[in-house]
Amino acid sequence: MPSDGAGVARWGVELPVVQAGMGGGISDHRLASAVSEAGGLGTIAVPGAGPIAAEIASARQLTGRPIAVNLLLPFARRSWFAAASEADVVVTFWGRPRRRTPRTWLHQAGSVAEAAAAQAAGADGVIVQGVQAGGHVRGTMPAFDLLERVRARLPDGYPLLVAGGIAEPADVRDALEAGACAAVAGTRFLLSEESRAHPAYKERLIDAEETVLSDLFGAGWPAQHRVVTNAATEHWLGTDGRAPRLNRALNQVLGAGARFVPPRIQGRLAAAQRPASRMLGPTPPTDSGPENLVEAGPLYAGETVRRIGEVRPAAELVRALTP
Numbered sequence: 379m380p381s382d383g384a385g386v387a388r389w390g391v392e393l394p395v396v397q398a399g400m401g402g403g404i405s406d407h408r409l410a411s412a413v414s415e416a417g418g419l420g421t422i423a424v425p426g427a428g429p430i431a432a433e434i435a436s437a438r439q440l441t442g443r444p445i446a447v448n449l450l451l452p453f454a455r456r457s458w459f460a461a462a463s464e465a466d467v468v469v470t471f472w473g474r475p476r477r478r479t480p481r482t483w484l485h486q487a488g489s490v491a492e493a494a495a496a497q498a499a500g501a502d503g504v505i506v507q508g509v510q511a512g513g514h515v516r517g518t519m520p521a522f523d524l525l526e527r528v529r530a531r532l533p534d535g536y537p538l539l540v541a542g543g544i545a546e547p548a549d550v551r552d553a554l555e556a557g558a559c560a561a562v563a564g565t566r567f568l569l570s571e572e573s574r575a576h577p578a579y580k581e582r583l584i585d586a587e588e589t590v591l592s593d594l595f596g597a598g599w600p601a602q603h604r605v606v607t608n609a610a611t612e613h614w615l616g617t618d619g620r621a622p623r624l625n626r627a628l629n630q631v632l633g634a635g636a637r638f639v640p641p642r643i644q645g646r647l648a649a650a651q652r653p654a655s656r657m658l659g660p661t662p663p664t665d666s667g668p669e670n671l672v673e674a675g676p677l678y679a680g681e682t683v684r685r686i687g688e689v690r691p692a693a694e695l696v697r698a699l700t701p
């Protein structure tokens with residue numbers, strides 16, 4: 379079923395291309411504003427009320443078009459929602475959805491039940507995430523299969539977006555034809571000039587042919603994530619992508635307290651992380667972070683990585699992705 383007519387225009391967005399929020403500092407105002415200025419919807423993903431406010435202000439200097447902010451529900455506090463509500467769209471992920479912003483609110487869901495819960499809680503739209511997605515993965519089936527099931531369950535015309543497996547214009551066209559009002563891409567925009575991923579991380583992804591769905595980098599957030607292999611995954615992972623039982627047990631124990639660890643301490647823990655460390659946190663390597671994370675941290679990437687062969691400017695990507 380083709381997308382309903384209103385599409386993303388209802389949110390003031392011109393083109394049906396959304397850049398996924400990528401945490402750990404990968405998508406800041408530079409990437410988000412470049413995407414939005416090109417007609418898509420760019421998404422800022424930084425932790426903390428102060429940094430969120432500063433990033434929105436910087437993005438506003440670079441574009442007058444709508445900007446989104448991404449918040450992870452297990453970590454986001456009330457003040458973060460207040461700061462994020464200065465953006466045009468707030469995108470939430472992971473956890474029990476409820477409306478916490480007067481702005482347009484989208485929730486990323488990995489199942490029919492999660493999508494229905496978000497719609498019932500008043501979300502203005504749902505991003506359906508497939509299992510092929512990069513970063514933290516809630517979906518358990520291919521994105522288009524889930525889209526079809528969610529479409530059948532939710533009211534006609536309710537805005538759905540699809541994430542996972544989007545890297546080329548044909549993917550976006552397929553998404554629109556399948557009834558989505560937009561396609562959401564993370565990995566494709568990670569491999570843009572404006573993303574803050576460490577240059578060595580980008581190089582690894584350009585060379586990569588495959589990804590692994592794992593629970594290895596679960597210290598502080600014991601949730602499944604899709605990554606490209608590095609020294610840490612080589613050291614710890616079995617063929618099933620699972621971390622050893624003791625690592626998982628420690629991650630579960632630490633998970634509850636993670637949101638209370640101040641960013642300064644988290645930074646120190648990340649800098650001390652080595653491939654053979656039993657506790658491996660979720661911070662990816664960025665151009666301003668510690669270099670050790672290229673081998674000891676998560677190289678988040680979706681399955682599309684095998685189809686991506688170059689780093690390009692974000693605006694060019696928005697235009698290229700638009701069918």
Ligand SMILES: Cc1cc2nc3c(=O)[nH]c(=O)nc-3n(C[C@H](O)[C@H](O)[C@H](O)COP(=O)(O)O)c2cc1C
Binds near residue numbers: 399402662
């Ligand atoms: C490097 C990276 C970081 C991510 N960080 C977040 C995040 O902080 N919040 C979020 O909602 N989703 C995050 N995601 C998942 C995206 O929202 C989206 O589901 C995913 O990128 C879609 O799959 P793709 O990467 O194959 O395009 C991240 C994805 C990647 C690749």
